[in-house]
Amino acid sequence: MSGRFEIRVSGRLSERVRAAFPGMDVEDVPAETVISGRAQDEDEVHGLLSRIQSLGLQVVSLRQTRGEAGDGAEQP
Numbered sequence: 001m002s003g004r005f006e007i008r009v010s011g012r013l014s015e016r017v018r019a020a021f022p023g024m025d026v027e028d029v030p031a032e033t034v035i036s037g038r039a040q041d042e043d044e045v046h047g048l049l050s051r052i053q054s055l056g057l058q059v060v061s062l063r064q065t066r067g068e069a070g071d072g073a074e075q076p
Contacts, residue, residue, distance in 0.1 A: 006036040008060040017055055
């Protein structure tokens with residue numbers, strides 16, 4: 001399960017919380033924050049979800065996308 005992932009969490013993240021996701025893109029969208037980037041394997045995805053949980057964030061959605069950031073290509 002490697003590839004590019006997008007995780008949406010409720011609300012806006014502070015700069016301190018944003019810093020907990022080095023190497024990831026963190027973008028504010030209405031009512032949510034999108035954390036996206038590449039994961040090399042399933043363990044890395046689980047580690048990211050564990051970090052989100054430890055910060056007390058509420059996951060709205062998780063999806064795997066294809067392609068690189070900004071190319072608009074998505075996997076259904």
